[in-house]
Amino acid sequence: MNREIEGIYILWKRELLRFYRSKSRIIGSLGMPFFFLAILGTGLNNVFPMAGGGNYMQFIAPGIIGMVLMFGSIFSGVIVIMDRQFGFLKETLVAPISRLSIVLGKAFGGATTAVLQGVLIMLIALLLGAQIQFGNILLLLFFMLLISVMFVSLGIAIASMLEDMHGFQLISNFLIMPLFFLSGALFPLSSAPWPLSTASMLDPLTYGVNGLRFLLTGQSDIAFGTCLAVIGIFTAVFIGLAIFLFNRIED
Amino acid sequence: MKLSSGTAAKAIETNALSKHYNGLKAVDAISLSIDEGTIFGLLGPNGAGKTTLISMLVTMRKPTSGSAKVNGFDITRQADSVRKSIGIVFQDPSLDDELTAMENLELHAALYNVPRQERKERIEELVKLVGLEKHLKMQVKKFSGGMKRRLEIARGLVHHPKILFLDEPTIGLDPQTRAGIWDYIKKLNESEGITIILTTHYMDEADKVCQKAAIIDSGKIIAMGSPEELKNGLGGDIISIKCDAHEGCREKLAGLSWVKAVLKHDGILNVRVEKGEEKIPKLLALMEKNGVNVESVSLRKPSLDDVFLHFTGRTIREDEAKPADAMRLRRKFMRR
Incomplete structure (x- = not known):
């Protein structure tokens, strides 16, 4: 047991080291959310209240944090493909630790780096004047971590089925973008036509964004308890799926 | 223990x-x-x-x-x-x-x-x-x-x-x-x-x-x-003759009592014999009599390549030249 924990720890540490080394990745990953906040957030700030929505910067900030968590996490998970392509995956696969530990180390490591990115963009949002408050920081960090573990697991599950990075564009355009737009990160979906609002209810990020919105602004369309429960269930399902699919990798 | x-x-x-x-x-x-x-x-x-x-x-x-x-x-x-x-x-x-x-x-x-x-x-x-x-x-x-x-x-x-x-x-x-x-x-x-x-x-x-x-x-x-x-399992020495010998010539050599084996590949005849240094003149004389053009001759002890050749009838290098392997190697270098 001790051995497995040591394995999980060192794989977690590897993700952090790699994250720390790739400064360009960090800056790159914060570029898009920054412009969303700075341009979209500021630009629509005066239009949004006219539609009766209140302060737009305040509305969008939790959504953008959710986006950063999702992008960062799925990307960390999908990186398993590159580990496979560049051989490092073999080193872990033949080590005397279980595949479960490999998946967990990867998931916690990727999630930690995603939360770090989320915190960075939260600070940027504050600097840009978003009116967000930190009620319960521990609960906030826990919730962010949960969202991230959920999406890293989804990324690992997808990566386990792909041979190389060619499929990544597909994932990015047909999975990540719809999940983002349907999550209510940029506009409230409660008043959207029913196909959109229904689809939105099936999107795990919807619950992530609403939960974050509640924790950061005190108001949301969906009760926080529901958000937490749904994210918890999705996390369990995606971890299970990741472990199942990762187990099938032959080499 | x-x-x-x-x-x-x-x-x-x-x-x-x-x-x-x-x-x-x-x-x-x-x-x-x-x-x-x-x-x-x-x-x-x-x-x-x-x-x-x-x-x-x-x-x-x-x-x-x-x-x-x-x-x-x-x-x-x-x-x-x-x-x-x-x-x-x-x-x-x-x-x-x-x-x-x-x-x-x-x-x-x-x-x-x-x-x-x-x-x-x-x-x-x-x-x-x-x-x-x-x-x-x-x-x-x-x-x-x-x-x-x-x-x-x-x-x-x-x-x-x-x-x-x-x-x-x-x-x-x-x-x-x-x-x-x-x-x-x-x-x-x-x-x-x-x-x-x-x-x-x-x-x-x-x-x-x-x-x-x-x-x-x-x-x-x-x-x-x-x-x-x-290598010793093969026995003797190997005389490699680079020449334009045809298949009939190989069979003729193989028929000689003092020749253990003859293998031909890439225009080279590999003749396995005991006491190779004494057999070179004999072989050359024979070649000349049959009108075979000899480019070069060398004598050596069998190598592991010869062992492989002996058991499979082909050299490892011939296998290596297959395009699929060449592709694989190239991919590998690109990854470095």
Whole structure:
């Protein structure tokens, strides 16, 4: 047991080291959310209240944090493909630790780096004047971590089925973008036509964004308890799926 | 302590070990046993089944049928114990390029649960062995191919394995680096006493390093023994004649009482005889009488290449020239 924990720890540490080394990745990953906040957030700030929505910067900030968590996490998970392509995956696969530990180390490591990115963009949002408050920081960090573990697991599950990075564009355009737009990160979906609002209810990020919105602004369309429960269930399902699919990798 | 019944303890024992892929027998009922402490070579062309055999022994792939024991542990039922007893250097690089050499080694030590207080000392000892002590803090992506390979060898040893597997440890490296790698391997075997199992298709290098070797072709072992035994098994000397001899000429030579075997490939006749130096004039006279143009003649002792040629009727190099393999090699270089 001790051995497995040591394995999980060192794989977690590897993700952090790699994250720390790739400064360009960090800056790159914060570029898009920054412009969303700075341009979209500021630009629509005066239009949004006219539609009766209140302060737009305040509305969008939790959504953008959710986006950063999702992008960062799925990307960390999908990186398993590159580990496979560049051989490092073999080193872990033949080590005397279980595949479960490999998946967990990867998931916690990727999630930690995603939360770090989320915190960075939260600070940027504050600097840009978003009116967000930190009620319960521990609960906030826990919730962010949960969202991230959920999406890293989804990324690992997808990566386990792909041979190389060619499929990544597909994932990015047909999975990540719809999940983002349907999550209510940029506009409230409660008043959207029913196909959109229904689809939105099936999107795990919807619950992530609403939960974050509640924790950061005190108001949301969906009760926080529901958000937490749904994210918890999705996390369990995606971890299970990741472990199942990762187990099938032959080499 | 393992009990052995009179004979030396076995590092590896396989029993009709097989692996099939969609009906293709990549490894076809291989039975072999390897004594502890030897340097054992699995020789053969690309695609002969060497890597598949190794991946089963290191528990990466499950056999289709048959069984094997590594360090006394069954590869399917005791995979975890097998993994703890072995170190592996894969054919393709498997380091994390973003991390430093030290971080790669520490990661390995943790994955194999090497006690914390031992790690530093062990790592220092090993990097000295492979001559990388000055590059510990360098990111691996800045390493040359040879340095990466040496680091992988050191990494494979961090957890004190009983057996070290090296799959084509010198492929894609320049001759000087190759010689260096073989030196390290020999040194390791002497200083740490560990069993080394390697695959290679460089027969001359295998000849110098391996104490025992098995020649594999199409998933089967076609010959096994020490390089000396394998070469002496052919007997005599080999006279290589570069000439424009036709098939009839080869048959005529093969019919001579003092000729043991004649093989022809790439316009070269390899004639195996006893006391070769005395037979050269005879052969040349014969050639001239039959109007064959001789370009050059050389005399040598049989090499492992000749052993392979003898058993399969083709050279390893002919196999290498297949386009699919060339592609594979090219891909590998691109990845470096």
